[in-house]
Amino acid sequence: MGLALPLPLSLAASQQEPRFEVRKPRGLDFMHVNSPTPQKYLIETMGGGVALFDYNNDGLLDIFLVNSGHLANPMHAPETFDRRDPKNWNRLYRQNADGSFTDVTKEAGLADAGDGNYGIGVAVGDYDNDGFADLYVTSYGKNVLYHNNGDGTFTDVTAKAGVASGGWSSSAGFFDYDNDGRLDLFVTRYMLWDTQHSKICGQEWQTYCPPAEFPQTTNILYRNRGDGTFEDVSQHSGIGTIKGRSLGVSFADYDGDGYTDVFVANDGMRQFLFRNNGNGTFTECALEAGAGLTADGKPISGMGTVFQDYDNDGRPDILVTVLPREVYALFHNDGNGLFSYRSLQTGLGLLSAASSGWGVGLEDLDNDGWKDLFVAQSHVLDNVEAIDHMLHYKETPLLAVNRDGRFERADSGVTTAIAGRGVAFGDLNNDGWQDILVTTLGGEPLVLWNRGGAGHWLTISLHGTRSNRDGIGARVMVNGQTRFATTSGSYVSASDKRLHFGLGAAETAKVEIYWPSGAHQTLDSVKANQFLEVKEPEK
Amino acid sequence: MIENFVFVALLLQAGPTPALQHLHAGVEADKAGQLDSAITEFQKAIDLDPKLAAAFVDLGEVFIEKHDYAAAVPPLKHALELNPKVDGAHQLLGYALLAQGYAAEAIPHLEKGGDESALGIALLDAGRLPEAVAVLQKALAKSPDDPDLLYYYGRAAGLLSKDAFDTLESRFPDSARAHQMMAEDYAALREVPSAEREFNEALRLRPQTAGLHMDFGYLYGRAQQWDKAEEQFRLETELQPGNAEAMYRLGEAEIQLGKFHEARVALSRSDQLKHDMPETLYMLGKAANLDGDDALAQKSWMHLLTLENNTSLAGQAHFGLAGIYRKQGKTAEAEKEMELFRKLQSNASQTDESPK
Numbered sequence: 001m002g003l004a005l006p007l008p009l010s011l012a013a014s015q016q017e018p019r020f021e022v023r024k025p026r027g028l029d030f031m032h033v034n035s036p037t038p039q040k041y042l043i044e045t046m047g048g049g050v051a052l053f054d055y056n057n058d059g060l061l062d063i064f065l066v067n068s069g070h071l072a073n074p075m076h077a078p079e080t081f082d083r084r085d086p087k088n089w090n091r092l093y094r095q096n097a098d099g100s101f102t103d104v105t106k107e108a109g110l111a112d113a114g115d116g117n118y119g120i121g122v123a124v125g126d127y128d129n130d131g132f133a134d135l136y137v138t139s140y141g142k143n144v145l146y147h148n149n150g151d152g153t154f155t156d157v158t159a160k161a162g163v164a165s166g167g168w169s170s171s172a173g174f175f176d177y178d179n180d181g182r183l184d185l186f187v188t189r190y191m192l193w194d195t196q197h198s199k200i201c202g203q204e205w206q207t208y209c210p211p212a213e214f215p216q217t218t219n220i221l222y223r224n225r226g227d228g229t230f231e232d233v234s235q236h237s238g239i240g241t242i243k244g245r246s247l248g249v250s251f252a253d254y255d256g257d258g259y260t261d262v263f264v265a266n267d268g269m270r271q272f273l274f275r276n277n278g279n280g281t282f283t284e285c286a287l288e289a290g291a292g293l294t295a296d297g298k299p300i301s302g303m304g305t306v307f308q309d310y311d312n313d314g315r316p317d318i319l320v321t322v323l324p325r326e327v328y329a330l331f332h333n334d335g336n337g338l339f340s341y342r343s344l345q346t347g348l349g350l351l352s353a354a355s356s357g358w359g360v361g362l363e364d365l366d367n368d369g370w371k372d373l374f375v376a377q378s379h380v381l382d383n384v385e386a387i388d389h390m391l392h393y394k395e396t397p398l399l400a401v402n403r404d405g406r407f408e409r410a411d412s413g414v415t416t417a418i419a420g421r422g423v424a425f426g427d428l429n430n431d432g433w434q435d436i437l438v439t440t441l442g443g444e445p446l447v448l449w450n451r452g453g454a455g456h457w458l459t460i461s462l463h464g465t466r467s468n469r470d471g472i473g474a475r476v477m478v479n480g481q482t483r484f485a486t487t488s489g490s491y492v493s494a495s496d497k498r499l500h501f502g503l504g505a506a507e508t509a510k511v512e513i514y515w516p517s518g519a520h521q522t523l524d525s526v527k528a529n530q531f532l533e534v535k536e537p538e539k
Numbered sequence: 540m541i542e543n544f545v546f547v548a549l550l551l552q553a554g555p556t557p558a559l560q561h562l563h564a565g566v567e568a569d570k571a572g573q574l575d576s577a578i579t580e581f582q583k584a585i586d587l588d589p590k591l592a593a594a595f596v597d598l599g600e601v602f603i604e605k606h607d608y609a610a611a612v613p614p615l616k617h618a619l620e621l622n623p624k625v626d627g628a629h630q631l632l633g634y635a636l637l638a639q640g641y642a643a644e645a646i647p648h649l650e651k652g653g654d655e656s657a658l659g660i661a662l663l664d665a666g667r668l669p670e671a672v673a674v675l676q677k678a679l680a681k682s683p684d685d686p687d688l689l690y691y692y693g694r695a696a697g698l699l700s701k702d703a704f705d706t707l708e709s710r711f712p713d714s715a716r717a718h719q720m721m722a723e724d725y726a727a728l729r730e731v732p733s734a735e736r737e738f739n740e741a742l743r744l745r746p747q748t749a750g751l752h753m754d755f756g757y758l759y760g761r762a763q764q765w766d767k768a769e770e771q772f773r774l775e776t777e778l779q780p781g782n783a784e785a786m787y788r789l790g791e792a793e794i795q796l797g798k799f800h801e802a803r804v805a806l807s808r809s810d811q812l813k814h815d816m817p818e819t820l821y822m823l824g825k826a827a828n829l830d831g832d833d834a835l836a837q838k839s840w841m842h843l844l845t846l847e848n849n850t851s852l853a854g855q856a857h858f859g860l861a862g863i864y865r866k867q868g869k870t871a872e873a874e875k876e877m878e879l880f881r882k883l884q885s886n887a888s889q890t891d892e893s894p895k
Contacts (some may be wrong), residue, residue, distance in 0.1 A: 344795060349794075353763035
């Protein structure tokens with residue numbers, strides 16, 4: 001693990017704020033359908049994942065949006081959600097060379113989401129190392145693994161792969177927990193709930209029930225056997241031996257032992273930190289590590305999460321989005337396997353105490369060498385304002401620039417309050433500046449185009465050879481900054497796999513890559529402002 | 540009934556008359572729970588001796604026991620006509636009248652009867668709020684665990700308060716205090732913009748009002764607007780540098796804003812102004828811990844634990860101490876504190892569930 005490195009003066013001098021333009025690109029006509037009913041089915045308020053990924057390897061990011069489905073008032077068994085109706089389809093939008101998008105859902109083979117599946121989220125990973133990104137869609141119902149055939153089409157391989165899960169899945173993510181070069185799959189599940197055992201809470205105002213009204217459940221870990229099938233190792237690995245109410249998941253090697261660890265955001269209870277023991281098992285150690293509760297020993301309503309290094313000390317930190325009157329939890333990685341609660345030191349007390357956060361990311365949005373914070377916001381209760389005048393259902397997203405490890409509010413460019421849910425990050429127009437896509441519950445997604453500025457940048461694509469194909473799980477250091485290669489984190493969403501670094505005024509960069517295989521690679525004097533592909537040394 | 544029973548016994552010693560024999564039989568029937576027989580016996584006693592006040596009192600009391608309050612009133616009134624000093628008659632008549640809603644009529648009888656609880660309720664029902672509060676307070680001092688009394692006392696105090704505020708609003712609508720009152724009403728309803736408007740107006744009219752900035756800051760704190768809360772609490776501490784709560788609130792807001800050093804100063808001052816307040820000690824420990832002064836944090840939390848050791852605040856102190864020991868590499872001590880922390884979570888809900 002690296003020690004805290006002073007930022008070069010050339011970076012520190014850059015104090016501009018990121019600038020965003022909210023503009024719907026031509027062809028992106030998605031409308032999320034969540035079908036709110038007087039029954040206050042909890043699933044209504046939880047959906048809306050998004051993935052930014054390049055499914056056809058043309059160098060342009062494409063957009064996959066998860067739809068939810070139709071809910072009857074009331075629902076009857078067996079549950080169906082009219083997913084065959086095109087307005088309830090998930091959608092894949094291919095980006096064209098002119099920046100417009102074309103809906104290719106049907107020809108890509110993604111129109112059938114399964115009539116019994118109310119869509120929630122999406123994960124992206126190349127599980128078969130064929131160079132084409134695959135999709136895993138989570139649902140209340142069954143999850144679906146779509147194999148990318150490499151010709152613009154996908155095939156539902158769920159049954160063969162054995163990853164349907166069941167119940168209510170939320171965020172999921174691909175990672176290689178055993179460093180065998182194949183991506184495994186982690187699936188969070190929220191609670192034991194179904195429409196036939198739903199409840200309505202509240203007195204004068206009928207509301208969604210808090211999670212404690214329903215039993216906890218387990219998360220699932222699938223090990224990739226390498227033959228197109230997965231083995232459920234939840235029990236053997238220890239992941240499935242503890243129950244929670246999990247909504248978010250993020251990955252990083254927090255203790256520097258070369259094995260990827262897992263952080264799980266739980267709603268209304270303590271959080272989980274699964275330390276990878278390196279032998280196929282995990283130990284849940286959030287409380288002992290100081291990442292399970294607030295500084296006051298209080299549980300939080302964890303929803304979205306990100307596991308990246310916000311203060312450039314080389315160690316991945318954890319950020320969790322929560323409900324108002326809590327504060328977005330920032331667990332600083334102190335080294336030695338310990339975390340400390342730093343929400344108040346970093347300014348989050350002022351920025352987030354009245355807000356509800358969902359999708360989240362730590363991304364350098366102004367290319368100054370510090371990762372900024374972006375959060376999609378909105379309360380979970382659509383009638384919260386009638387119940388508590390101090391709270392708001394719809395909110396504008398939070399954009400907070402990182403000034404030497406302290407966050408300060410900035411203008412996200414979104415002027416209208418929205419019911420934000422999922423967020424994915426990526427450079428949509430390949431201009432070297434990270435763009436953002438935010439989903440809204442029951443509404444259209446927002447695309448926030450980064451208008452750029454003066455800072456230099458470097459975007460790295462990893463090409464694993466001994467490691468998994470995309471180098472997921474690699475630790476990449478550039479000019480004193482560190483990123484952990486992942487498409488996961490946020491809330492029910494998946495971001496661009498490319499690793500983006502802002503360089504400020506620096507025109508060259510030193511790049512160090514610690515591959516999951518154990519290989520260490522250094523590149524000196526790399527020119528700024530380029531998309532760099534780095535291939536893992538063969539041996 | 541007991542007093543009357545003694546009265547009957549004394550009369551019987553003097554030689555039982557037929558009327559007294561029926562009176563005695565009525566008392567025995569009443570004691571056996573045979574209320575209708577008791578009524579018959581008391582009626583016979585009255586028929587035989589229409590001047591026997593005790594028989595009228597006992598008859599009234601049995602009607603009260605039967606919840607027939609209207610029937611209780613005439614014999615009790617008649618007993619008092621016969622003998623204004625007859626035992627228990629005033630009190631029973633007061634009950635019977637109060638039970639039927641004749642509070643004003645009941646009051647003089649209850650005053651003579653000496654039952655402060657019933658008198659307080661009658662005064663409350665009659666709208667004589669200041670007297671009701673005073674009488675109920677005396678009654679509560681004698682029976683502090685009586686839920687009925689607590690209820691009536693709270694109600695009387697609340698109505699008295701409302702009464703005063705109504706007067707304030709009607710007679711001095713543009714006064715600083717009227718705006719303060721409106722602000723507090725809006726704050727209770729969580730209507731921040733309206734409360735803000737009224738607080739500002741109250742402050743404009745009388746900027747030096749003690750407590751106004753504190754209430755204003757408290758509103759902002761509840762709305763999670765900690766920067767504004769801090770400003771108000773700071774103004775309050777300038778007005779009232781000796782107010783420990785204002786100092787505490789200021790420190791609390793500064794912690795939320797990440798101003799840990801300033802928070803330590805305010806909380807230390809609060810601790811000096813009012814010693815041994817567990818909340819202040821916890822917050823002081825927290826501010827010190829967040830400011831990197833683990834020694835002061837440890838000292839504050841350990842002091843707190845000498846004051847209380849089985850509350851949620853004590854649990855939080857144990858949790859904080861565990862963090863300090865963990866950082867110091869004192870694993871065994873950290874684990875011990877965590878054990879105590881877990882033990883204080885009376886059920887899993889403290890750790891595994893958040894109260895939403």
